[in-house]
Structure formats: C-alpha cells, structure tokens
Amino acid sequence: MLDLLVSPLFQIVALGLAGIVVWHLQGRSRPTARLLVQIAFFAAMTAILFANGISPLKFEPLREGGAMLIAAKTLWWVHLAWASIGFVRIYIVLDGKPREARVLQDLIIAAVYLAVTLSVLAFVFDFAIGTLLATSGVLAIILGLALQSTLNDLFSGLALTLGRPYTIGDWIILADGTEGRVAESTWRSTHILTPANNVAVLPNSFLAKIGLTNVNRPDESHLLVLPLRVKAVHPPSFVVEKMRQAMIGANNITHDPAPAVALKGIDAFAMDIELQFRVRHPSDRIPARNELIDLVYRQCMETGISLALPAASSVFIENIHTDHSLPDPLRELLQDNPIFADLEQDELHKLEVSARLRRYRPGDTFFEGADSASGLLIVRSGAVSVLSDGKEVLRLAPGAIFGQIDGVPLATKYQALTVLEAYEIDGPTLASLFKDHPEIQNNVTRHLSGLTGNGLATGSSREEHVSILRTVRGLLGK
Template sequence: MLDMLMSPLFQIVALGVAGIVVWHLQGRGRPTARLLVQIAFFAAMTAILIGSGISPFKFEPLREGGGMLIAAKTLWWVHLAWAAIGFVRIYIVLDGRPVEARLLQDLIIAVVYLGVTLSVLAFVFDFAIGTLVATSGVIAIILGLALQSTLNDLFSGLALTLGRPFGIGDWIILTDGTEGRIVENTWRSTHILTPANNIVVLPNSYLAKIGLTNISRPDETHQVILPFRVRPTHPPSFVVETLRQATIGANNIVHDPAPVVALKGVDAFAIDVELQFRVRRPSDRIPARNELIDLVYRQCATTGISLALPAASSIFVEHLHTGRSGPATLKELLQANPIFESLNQDDLKTLEACGKLEHYQPGDMLLNGTDSMPKLMIVRSGAAAVHSDRTEAIRLAPGAVFGWIDGLDDTARYEALTNLEAYEVDGPTFVSMLQDRPEMQNGLMRHLTSLTGNSLATSSQPGDGKHGPGLFSTVHDLLKR
C-alpha cells in the first residue's frame, strides 16, 4: 500500500483528480482563481513526470501498472488543455471585449481540444494519426460540400470577428438601406435592432460581402443633410446668413462643430441650399430634422424669403409665393402657441395693441436674476440661450415664450445669440385676461419654470375653477408693471 502511495504515477493521478475537484469548486465566477489552480496542479504533475523520467510526448509500451500510466498521461494532457484555455479566457477578459471575441474564443478552444485529443491518441494509445487524419479529411470534404452555406456563414463570422468592423451596441447602415444597432453576433448570423423595434437577422456571409457604414465610430455624432430650395429674390449670401441664424436656435443638434449652410446651385427659378449639421446620436435625426424645418420656415417667413417649387415640377406660376409676405405679428405668435388657445379674437387684438417690440444685438442680456421687474416676452426672430448654473439649459427660437418669475432660479440668464426681436407683453392687460382662465395660468407657469429645469412649490389643479393664492399672486407679480 505504501509503495502504491509513493508511486509517481499514483501521485500524478491523485493530483489530476484533485485538480478537477478543486477546479469545479472554484465556480465560473472566479476565472483567475481557476487559472491559478490549473497552473499549480499542472506544474506539480509536470515536475513529477519529468522527475520520474516519463515523457508525455512519447508512447511507452504497456507493462505492469499500464492502466495507471494511461490515466496519468491522459490527466496531464487534460490539465494542459484546461490551462491553455484558461489563459485564452483571461486574455479576452483583460482585452475588454468578451462578447465580441466569443467566436474567436470558441474556435481556439475547439483547436485546443482537437489537438489534445489527437495527442492522447498518438502518445498514450499509439494510434496511427496519419491514417486517422487522412480518413477524417475525406469525411471533412463530404461534410464541407453538404454544409457549404453553413460553413460560409461560420468563416464569414470569424472574419468579421477578427476584422472588427463593428461591435455589440454599434449602429450600422448597410448599402441596401438596412440600419440599426448590433445586439448579437453568433456563428451563423448577426442580429440588428432596427428603428422600427424589429430584429433583422442577417447571415454572416451576406454581411461580409455588403458594404456598411459604422456611425458609432469614432463616436455616435452623426451628420444629417437637409436640402432646401428658395426663390432667388434675395442674394445667396443673405439666404446663407438667414439659414445659419435659424440653426442657432436649435436644441436637438450639435453646435460644436457648427452647422454648415452649403450653396449647391442657382438658376432663374431657385437657389439650392443644404443644411449640414450633426446630431448627438442616430435616434435624434428625426427630432432634429423636424425642429430645423420649423425654424427655417419661421426664419424665412420673418425675412421675406419664399420657398421655391420642386426642381421636377413641370408647372411654373409667375409671382407664385409659397411663404409669408412679412414677419409674424404678436397675434400670430400667440395663436400658434397652445398655452394661449383659450384667448378669443378680441383678446388677441387687445394684446397685440399693447405689445412692445424690442430689438437686441448678439450678446445682449434679455433677462437675468438682477431684474427688479418680472417680464413676459415672445421671440419674433433670432435665437437666444438660457444659462442656468453657468451651463446652457436650452435655446429659444422664434415663437418661444419666456420670462422671469420671482421664486425661480435667480442665476438664470437669457442672452441673445443673434440679432433678436421679441415682443414684451403689457403686464396689467394680460393679468386681467388670466383671472378667469386658471388652465392658461397653470400652463404658462409650467412652461416658464421648465425653461430652467425648476418647479414651483405652489400649483393648482387645472379645471377645478380654483387656484391657490400663491399661484395667482406670482402670476400677477410676474406680469404687473
């Protein structure tokens, strides 16, 4: 019994079995500890093999105790495979992309296991590996012909993994028009989540052949081009400056780098212009496009620029106007804002008569915390920025309603970014209209407080016909002169 315990082969087998037990006890959540255990047991088994003069790379004829020799060599090769696989997994984790490298990891693990299996057959059981490889080659050819499409997807997936044209979470656009975010990449296919919230499954072989644009690299800012055609009633330089000022008031685009207004051509019927701007992420394209179309329309209406007919139109009407003939009035600005929808025509005419148009230069302060008198103003043309806590909170475009309220953030500043025109509404006249309209009072208060991201401590329930004294007095103080 003592002789068996002192036998090197028994010690190797015991270490191999103990290594397997400890390896399983470590659990999948501790890959580094698993690797250290594998290395320790494998090093001990290797030291005993070398000290005993046994070579795992050479077949030795079976003798007495041959079963123990087979078990010792087999366990040594198994621990060699596990140690190699542990190193591969640790490298992938340290490389910071365990999901993207899953295909490469699976391939390396398969190669390691195949190599260990052939080594055990050759050096432990003395199989003729050459004959086995030749036979398996014929079988592989038959299987390759039968699984040509599957193997094509498999190796295409491997090529995509090694080339890394995209990663999990990237937003891509294919030349066939498909676009979306990569959510999964398997051996056979790649799964794309489209803007319509559908999953498109594309074979890797198809994805490897088609051209794609990765708009998540180097970051997700994405350029959008918005074309316009305007009538050539003004110089092109005036059109460029008008559209540039329209972009300044946009909140859904990136302002650094600044948007570009590009002239594409001019003829007797139209000036072709493109607005080139960036959005922060692909999902912002539609909101940014909608916002800019509205801002450009308002800016063109204010400056008297008319939109032109499409280039493909076969009918041209002389002196046809597709836009406004002049800038918006206070009445029109009030009618366009849902806050004031309860005002009738007489009220609108009264407010228009008492409204005062103010002019500001770029950099002028419209409102700040030092103002002693509250104000209510509506932008007619130009753009302004609201600064709160030394950061830009929001930008104001034509039609925006803003003001200063006692009790809000006193550090908020309203600064003109361009030449700006704004109507200043007469406070007492407007307060008299608010007395019987609690819904309009609440809507106005919510809008004004949202500009700086603050909220009032006192509010009322719309539609109950009552409002707290704090709310009405605040509105009254806001608008009284």
Template structure:
C-alpha cells in the same frame, strides 16, 4: 506489477488529476480566474512528478504493461494530456482577457479550443493506446470532405465569421450599415450569423457569408457622432445672408445636436422662386438621428415664422404662363399636384 519507482508517481498523478477536476468543478463558472489558476497549478505539479519519476507521457514502458499496472499508467497519462488541454485553453482565456475583448474573440476562441481538443484526443489515441494515427487521420479526412460538401453554406458562414472577426471590421456594440440599407447595432456574433438590433428594436439576423460579401459601413468609428445634412427651400424674398444667419441661429438653439463640430449652413442654389440652403449638423449617435432631425424641422418652421421667412413652393406647384395684362410672363400658383413629394419642401 511494475516497480516502486514508477508506481508511486503514477498513483500521485492520478490523485492530482482527479483532485484538479473536482476543485475545478467546485469553483464553478462564477470564478473564471480561480479556475485558470487551478488548471495551471495542477498541470504544473503533475508535470513535475512526471519529470522527477522519469516517466514519459508519450509512451508506456514495458514494465507498465504487466498486470493491473497498465490501468494506472494509462489513466495517469490520459489525465496529464487532459490537463494539458485545459492549461492551453486557460492561457488562451488569459490572453483574450488581457486584451479585454472576450466577446469579440468568441469565434477565434472556439476555433482554438476545438483544435486543442482534437490534437489532445489524437495524442491520447496514438501515445497512450498505441493506435495508428495515420489511417485514422486519412479516414477522418474523407469524412470531412463528405461533410464539407453537404454543409457548404454552413461552412461558408463559419469561415466568413472567422474572417470578419480577424479583420475586426466591427465589434460588439458598433452601429453598422450594410450596402443594401440594413443598419443596426451589433448585438451578437456567432458561428453562423451576426445579429443586428435596429432602431425599430428588431433583431435582424444576417448570415456571415452574406455579410462578408456586402460593403459594411461602421458608423461607430472613429466615434459615434454622425453627420446629417438636409435641404430647405426658402422663398427668395430676403437676402441669402439673412437666410443663412436665421438658419444658423436655429441650429445653434437645437438641444439634440452636438455643438462640436459646430453646425454649418451651405447655400446650395438660388433662382427667382427659392433659395436652397443645406443644414449640416452632427448628432451624438446614429440612434439619435430621428429625434434630432425632428427637432430641427420644428425649429425651422418656428424660426421662419418668427423672422418673416417663407418656405418656397415646390416647382411642381407653380405654372408659368403669360400675364393677364401685358406680355411679361407671370407665375400663377396652382394646387399642388398629386405627384408632388413631401421632400420638395425641404
């Protein structure tokens, strides 16, 4: 067996490594900060013992390769490399925690953890067991190419998810709209897909590769206030300024819209039959669009009746022709055609 100068430090490293694993597991997942502190303290102590004993973690001395001492030497170095991986991952957790975005950086965190474990595994194989790493890396590269060809769609989702995470086009909790009309609040992002919680309380699973190819509108930035505009046609029996005043008063009395920015009325067009006005207002969030618009429509109906305004008939419901007496044309109302749209009343 090797001499006392290496025996005691290596035994101490084994004890520290096993103790660190036990303490780490005893603390449990409910104390992540304590786990990180344990990882860092035990690794620092093990590194200090290595340094004081002048023991290299990269190679075994000839004296250590004799008898049962080889087991102690190899296990000590394996534990040191394992704690090194946990310490690096611990610092990654600390960095993400300080940025206060642990959920948004989930994909990037998993990628870093995978790279750390792969690097440590190769280091143990090469430095501790003395196996040639180059043939192993070459073989794993060929296998990776074969797997990549077989999992093209999955890898496309994987790298698209990483790109979306790094680009920060959206984060957990944002309300987004895709170019195909799909919209909802981002509930979860993972390696393969992004889950959207829609206003109908359904979960839409969108593959990351599909999401990366589409245009994404983030309705939660810079804040969640959302602008709405819809048109109303009022019969041209009152002055446009009167119509504007009535419509603005209606919006100001609405409880489900925000008062700043203030609502506005735009006079869009006028003809012999109708004045087209556009009601413009803001709501607190995309999810409150429907109840706010319903309230505004109800108040428009009540306000028109109270102020003597009439909603204009849609153009499809009016037939122009010669008057019965005289040569001047007159408007003769006829029943609304089956193709008339409900939106024409707005």
C-alpha cells in the same frame, strides 16, 4: 500487493488520478494554483516514465499488464493537455481585448485537444494516423460542401470578432438601410434590435460582405443633412444667415461643432441648400429633424423666404421677382401658440396694438436684476439662450414666449444668440388680459415656471411655482 504498489505503471496511474482530484479541488477561481498542480503532477509522471524506460512517444506492444500501460500513457497525455491549456488560459492575453483573447484561447485549446487525441490513438493504441487523416480529409470535403453556408457564417463570425467593426450595444447602419443596436453576436449570426423594437437576425457572412457604419465610433453623435430648395428672390447670403439663425434656436441638435448651411446650387428660379447638423444619439434624429423643419418653416414665414418646387417640376411661374407682402407676424405667432390659441380676433388685435417690436444684438441680455419690469417677450426671429447659474439649459426659437416675474431666481437670465426681433407685451396689458381669461394666467404661469425651473418644462419646485403665481396675481391687483 507490494509488487503492485512499487510498480511504476501503478504509481503513474495513481499520480494521474490524484492530480485530477487535486485539480478539481482547486476550483476555477484559482487558475495559477491549478497550473502549478498540473505541472507538478505531470513532471512527476514524466520522471517515473523515463526512469523506467517507458516512452509515451512510441507504441509498445501489449503484454501482461497492458491495461495498466494504456491507462498510464493516456493519463500522461491528458495531464500534458491540461498543463498546456492552463498555460494558455493564463498567459495568452490581449490587452484591452478580452473577447479576441478568449476566441484565440479557444482555437489553441481546440488544437491542443485534437493533437492529444491523435497522439493517444497513434502512441497508445497504434492507430494508423495517416490513413485516418486521409479518410477524415475526404469526410471533411463532403461535410464542407454540405455545410458550406454554416461554415461561411462560422469563419465570418471569427473574422468579425477579431476585426471588431462593432461590439455589443453599438448602433450600426447597414448599406441596405437596416439599422439598430447590436443585441447579441454568436458564431453564426448577429442579432440587431431595430428602431421598430424587432430583432433582426443577420448571418455573419452577410455582415462580412456588406458595408456598415458604426454610429458609436468615436461617439454616438453623427451628421445629418436636411435639403431645402427656396425661391431665388433673396440674396444667397441673406438666406444662409436666416437658416443659420433658425438652427441656432434648436434644442435637439448639438451646437459644438456648430450647424452649417451649405449652398449646393442655383438656377433662374431657385437655390438648393443643405442644413448640416449633428445629433447626440441616433434616437434624436427624428425629434431633431422635426424641430428643424418647424423652425425653418417659422423662419421662412417671418422673413419672406419662399420654398420652391423641385427642379424636376415643370410649372408656369409668373412674377417671381415681385415683392412678397409679409403676413401680420404677431397675430400668427399668438394663434400658433397654445396659450393664446383661443383668443378672439378683437383680443388678438388689442395685443397687437399694445405690443412693441424690439431689436437686440447678439449677447444682449434680458430681465437682469430684481428691479426689471414684468412682461412677456415673443420671439419673431432669432434665437435666445436660457441660462441658469451661468449654464445654458434651453434655447428658444421664433414663436417662443419668455418673460420675467418677481420671484424668479436671479441666477436665471435670457441672452440673445443672434440678431433678435421680439414683440414685448408689458405688465398692464397682461393684467387686463388675465382678468378676462384666468386660464391664460395659469398657462403662462406654468410655462414660465417650466422655463425657469429646469429648462425642459418638466416642472419646478412647489415653492417657485407658488411664488410666480402670487406675483402674476399681483399684476391683477388681487
């Protein structure tokens, strides 16, 4: 028994097994302590081996106690592998790129395990590694041909991981039109959550070949273009300015940088223009485009700009340069607004007669001060900024209604962003209308409450709503 305890091979095996136990007791949360344990036990095992003339780097014929020799050498190679892996896990780090660092670590660890496995076969069991490698090479060729598609996806996934054209959560647009947010990325495929709320699974080899646009870089805002073709009955500078004014009133686009109008071409019948604007997020594209189309339509109706047929259309055009008589704008503005949509024609006529068309310059403010007269303004052309505590909360475009009523916080005011034309309906005219249509009174109250509350018509505080309603009723003498 004593001879067994003093045997170097037994000591190596005992150290190896003890090192494994201590290594597990350290836990994953203490990688540095694990590495020190691995190095200490590996150094002790190495010292015993070489002190007794046992080399783990060459095969020794088995003799009595051969099983103990195999166990000792195998444990030595295992501890060498674990010490190397512990070093890799701690010190192979790419600053700011944890995913790439983990991939690199996994590749190095796989190489360490492969090298240790071949070393054990060669130096412990005396396998002919050359023959094994030659045989495995033939097998690798056969497997490579059979798994060509899978391996292509695998290495493409590695290239995409290291190149980082996108990360989880990015919104990407592929050259074939597929778009969505990256939900998951594996070694073989990438999962994209599309706007239709479906998951598109794309092989990594496909993504590595096709061009893609990452909308999230440098941020999610990106440029959109709305093409237009208008009849050449106005100077181009006039059309550019009116389209610019229409875009200034949009709320679903960004205004820094400012939207632009680009002239693309002109012929005898029409001019081609592009409205270039940016949105904050991909989800804003449809609302922004819808809003701009509505604003452009309103602006064209108010300014006499006519849309033209596509250049490919062949039609007979007569009197293209004759003057266009504009429709009565106030009546159409009132009819298009849900608040006044149910009024009879004679009631609309009364409002038209009493309303006055006002013109303002950029920077002019409305309803400043507690003594401002009550009334409503309906934007005919131009854009208005709604300011609360000095910050812009909303932009108003043609057709929008705003006004001042006692009780509205003084921090809220309206400012013209462009040359502005607006119809003014005074308090007495509104009072007469509200007597016959109390539902319009409630709708106006809710509308103004939404504008002055938070700019998004999502509801104001109960106290402000009650104060505004009390003031409107005061106009009626109630």
